[in-house]
Amino acid sequence: MSRTVTLLLVDQAGEQLGALPAYDVPEPWWQEIGSVVAEARRRHGLDVAVLRLLAADRPEPPGGHLTYLGQVAERPAVPLDPVSVDLSPHPLRGPWAEPGGPAGSIAWATDELDRLGRPVTAVAQQRTWNLSAIWRLDGGHGSTWLKQVPVFLRHEGAVLRWLADAAPGATPTVLADDGAGRVLLDHVPGEDRYAAGVEERTAVAADHHAVQLRAADAVPALVTAGVPDRRGPALARWIRAALAPHDVSTVDGLLAGLDDRLDEVRRCGLPDTLVHGDLHPGNVRGDGERRVTIDWGDAFVGHPAFDILRLTETLAPATAAPMLAAWAGRWRAEVPGCDPERAVALLRPVAPLRLAAVYAMFLAAIEPSEHPYHAGDVPACLARAAAEG
Structure with missing residues (x-):
């Protein structure tokens, strides 16, 4: 089972630009968007930050035809299909799901890693949905994971900090925690x-x-x-x-x-x-x-x-x-x-x-x-x- 994806693009100000032609990605699970980003780059040379799910043609995961909102730095050269969608603010929207949200989180993470002497050379978005946004940050130090969660899950940082002292090695190592839902985790080998x-x-x-x-x-x-x-x-x-x-x-x-x-x-x-x-x-x-x-x-x-x-x-x-x-x-x-x-x-x-x-x-x-x-x-x-x- 796979997914068919339509990416509706906005610019840095949140203005609608249009939609990319639909394309397929192999993973059926809606929150996994690493291949969505990679395929937009392969097909169109675009660096897209996927913000959130807008619509699905079926009542629940997996698979189907999904429409996501994505942000680009500037209007792409590729022709876009005209689409108009209500993008009104919503009080329950995650901070990473708004234009500029991913960039803000990545800036926080790269600053923290610079402070730790672990400069970042590449960033890859892995997941975005209502429960978390996840990015992989690579550099000479290896990989680090940036995870951001909504306010009702932000106690995860407190749990990880306690576990780091009480049960070292039982969980990923926390490198930084902003106390508001963003944590940086050291890579754990395996699967x-x-x-x-x-x-x-x-x-x-x-x-x-x-x-x-x-x-x-x-x-x-x-x-x-x-x-x-x-x-x-x-x-x-x-x-x-x-x-x-x-x-x-x-x-x-x-x-x-x-x-x-x-x-x-x-x-x-x-x-x-x-x-x-x-x-x-x-x-x-x-x-x-x-x-x-x-x-x-x-x-x-x-x-x-x-x-x-x-x-x-x-x-x-x-x-x-x-x-x-x-x-x-x-x-x-x-x-x-x-x-x-x-x-x-x-x-x-x-x-x-x-x-x-x-x-x-x-x-x-x-x-x-x-x-x-x-x-x-x-x-x-x-x-x-x-x-x-």
Whole structure:
């Protein structure tokens, strides 16, 4: 599956110039725009900064015909198709999605790298969507990654700073952080481990357990630093508030009993700690020698079982059982008398319910043109929660 792309171009002042002829790119995932930029350069000799998605011909990813907004430094020589689109400002638009936004972020990053003695010789845009913008910055030092996230995910910087001290090597090295959503990360060799098997996932779970043990003693500091507090009653309140605009009739019973269920979870005796929030294998990067966990924007303070449930959710029950048993054994050794198995059983339907609330939060915090990224996720997660409940 591929994508067909139309790039509507604007100049540095945001004035519409017209659209490039449509072309295909190999990756179907809408937020991946490295090949969109590369193909505009190959076909037309243009250096384009892709700002944001404008329209899609299907309700959700992947594939289809997508229209993106791109910025160029000056009117290109290539003929452009006349197009007129409403580009009015929107209060929920990311700063990187406005004309001049990418240039401002790259200027910040190159200044920081110059200060560190790591001058930049090449910049390549990799991703842009409602949850992040990512660029690769290369130089004699190697590669550095600039990541920019919206305000509702900016606590990722605080999480990474804490992890750098508490669990060195567990995450990418933070080179700079502006405190407002932009971070510079040192390159991590290897690849994202989407295809990780059970043995590798088991190792990831063991690595993560060590991090969560350290974090259990740092919960107040993490909350003070801005990491969302999703402990017990706070989690229940947040889920209900996030899902209030949506049809939750399929999970009415689960929501009604949520406080009592979470109170039962508390009685299982496991400590609250730092939760990654999206610990699937694709958020682990490795090269066979080193593994690091990436993308901590969904992190929160809460129950550790959420991460093992996410790490095992795509596995058959018989395959996941040994991983869950090993996880439970580690916690039982650290907290004698706790009941990890019961905590997992109680939280199994809550895990997709929480994910539904996460996607609902995204939808409430992004402009409507980008809703197709997540609109189908809320009902899908609610259906899973109902099935598990």
